[in-house]
Amino acid sequence: MPSPEEYSLFAITAPGLEPLAQAELRAMGIRAAAEPGGVAWTGGADDLYAANLRLRTASRVTALAAEFRARTFFELERHARKVPWERWVPRGGAVRLRVTSKKSKLYHEGAIAQRVLEAIEHRVGPLAAGGVVADEEGGEEQGDAQLFIVRFVRDACTIRADASGALLHLRGYRQALARAPLRETLAASMLLGSGWDGASPLLDPMCGSGTIPIEGALIARRIPPGLASPDREPRDYTFTSWPDFDVERWAKVVDRACEDILPASPVPILGSDRDDGAIEAAASNAARAGVADDVDLSVRPISAIEPPPGPGCIVINPPYGVRVGERDPLRNLYAALGRTLRAGAPGWTLALLSPDHALERQVGIPLDEAVRTSNGGIPVRLVVGQVPETS
Template sequence: MPGPEDRHSLFAITAPGLEPLAQAELRALGIDAVVEPGGVAWTGGLDDLYAANLHLRTASRVTVLAAGFRARTFFELERHARKVPWERWIPRGGAVRLRVTSKKSKLYHEGAIAQRVLEAIEHRVGPLAGSGVVDDEEGGEDAGDAQLFIVRFVRDACTIRADASGALLHLRGYRQALARAPLRETLAAAMLLGSGWKGESPLLDPMCGSGTIPIEAALIARHIAPGLANPEREPRRYAFAAWPEFDAARWSAIVARARGEIRPAAGIRILGSDRDEGAIEAATANAARAGVSEDVDLSVRAVSAIDPPPGPGSVVINPPYGVRVGERDPLRNLYAALGRTLRARCPGWTLALLSPDRGLEGQVGIPLDEALRTSNGGIPVRLVAGRVPGEPTGDA
């Protein structure tokens, strides 16, 4: 990697709809990024690259622009690809993965594009320990030490980006115990940030499953960077740490600064409950792995039995969706019962829920406005939020 004085074209990939949240996160880090489809872009140095990977809660990957050129023939592709300084990101004898897409371009055969790019890489760095092509949208979950490059052709314009993150950023490392239909950490953080919750008032998730929302809330409240979500506050592994010109001293300084920002306690009540005892066992184990056991209050109870602290606060919830035929009638009753309980137990609180269906959210009986729209497990969803009618009881 070039020296710290160099500037790079950086891009943080997000799920659709989460771009403004990632932009706000970067601005809080002092990084002026702009929203583009699929993520946020900015020009920055090594400090920006390292800090974005460590701190971003709502992004999937951080990438560096390796090359940009036009090619309408394989000869042009080969000529340009051989000029790319691949040795900046691949150690000699390293392994490589490619994610290739091509749209509205003369070079449309993605396998043939990948073959030419791999040949160009070996021309500069020598034989690779391994290579492969991944075809999922995000470039795979994790492939060990293999360096991922995202190669994209659109109307004969090719961009090549080096992935700096390695495993997807939602893989904080704490969520090893799962309940049914687990929520990605990045989406849980997006629900909290998108609802306007800032970690300063009580938080309740009465259908918490394996605890992702309460755990992410605790990380936010304590100012724990998601890359340090473990009891030791050691950073998870990132791809950039294997780059030949990785600056270990600069990285250590970024990590030390993040550790110094951590608060000793959340200072607020963060509650998660679920009627499934196994889910709460999983949530408890996950909270311990994230190093926030003391910050979350997890219990086995039905929604109708919630016992919120004095308000006002926020209820953030990812209720069941019922995508299969025959599930809608019971779900309508569940959403209606949720609304009745919240009106009785949480007056004046903010409600934010992830909704797949306007009809179901209407059963809650609380006015809700759209905060963002994205997808969860391939299902289009909206985060909707509103104030539960009534006045909060007591002081938080």
């Protein structure tokens, strides 16, 4: 276990996004190790605060509370009562538990949760509402309750304290939605995985409710996702309710982040869609993120796109056609996309989120896999290539 002044931290990511989160942390000066499901490192409060505020590709940041082995409830109770729960739970606070058990003698998740809640109350006193067993990941967050993630695997128990609260993809700006919205963390991962760094023009000709161009504007202006609002006030995080939360250190982390923000995007960022309702949603979302002046949004079909002087990067999350009978029209769409880009954007980088090799081939541009992950439960790959120059 780390010292009392440090935390054993783990940033949870969607599968396949671990190297991107690791690179983000490295850019913050944090040396972290990519592991299945996320990135691990040991750090102090500054690292904890900065990771929550700045990470674009992670879903949640957690701190290790305990690791031990238990094959009986007596062993579980004995170890759980030694955990310094008061580090994360104030007296009279509320607690939520998310418990899973696989290939372990203690398999009854409800009984495990009961023992853990009793151990917490043993150290911090009665809990508000007596504690709650949480739903699966992605369920509704419940007020200010502190979430603990309790995992048993082959009788080894790991307990982690959630530091984030609401999942980190919930930046706060995406309130108006178009069809098949893209999570903010995945949009940012597409941009970072494509190699785009905010120094060249960006275009999304199927932008829907604007998540890709908005995330692009945040990257280009160096705005942390936790400050994606017009007033640049940070969103709420669970760690601000921890008894050892340092208000002054948190303020310094936020101030340093604000000092890095550029007054405007240094490059053109364009988003278009043939659906005027989608563009209306994108415009309102961009305003809520505080980047309305940084994105150029327009209603137009792909065939009418007008890339600015480049080269730059085209990042697209096209429709997938998961239902029977949708593939034929999609083949035509992907082929038309390729023809348009070859004619109008030679030399540009194309990054495409693809569920299907056959659809990728319709684009007619050599594409290599950069990231493999999932979107809405559908396995997808981010494939990247350069639009060939016209002869």
